[in-house]
Amino acid sequence: MSISQTAPVSSGALWTGRVLSGLIILFMIFDGVIKLPPLDVVTQTMVPLGWPADVNVARLLGILGLISTALYALPRTSVLGAILLTGYLGGAIATNMRVGSPLFSHTLFGVYLGIILWGGLYLRDPRVRALIPFSR
Template structure:
């Protein structure tokens, strides 16, 4: 009896689109993490406006967490773990914006948009994820 799992093979177009979407997410998150590591004044001012202390150490910690999750997402062997961690991180950002009363479509839901793009890019290029989340044609 053959118990091996046959993984759905993504097309070349879907792999290219998936890499492009994942690349956009990675570029944005690297930028976001980098400005928190510096940290630029806009970072600490925004943190204060959202109800967090305007502490450079906290900004650097958030930047390091962002970059760590992004690196895990960018590496094919750990991309699903990275996506899971990014989902939690982005969920925390959404909760912060909800609590602060930020605008719905531009601020609050931005984490959702980014998460959908991250998972969509991963689904388009990774047969392991396609087998876990199959969509019917």
């Protein structure tokens, strides 16, 4: 099925997708920006998760998250951004699982974000709807 054959999405679904994507973008901007300056609260929070209390590690994670988020926010590269953010969130899930964080509040938080991320993209992007067709 080509993109031109994809069933049109309603205005409400399109705006729901935009809002969901916007929430993910805002969250990920916050997550990335807070890791850029040398904040003790960021580096000290990383230690119980098995990461070194190193400003440069936090900064690198912040930059990777921000680049992936920027790609997700741009319509032309949104699918690539979603794939990269899925990997980023997968790392967060694995980290929380490895240290035995609570399942539903911490470990699966990345899964919840991933569902919102892909759901928003599915509703706003006909390329994704063509790739993953749900039949009625």
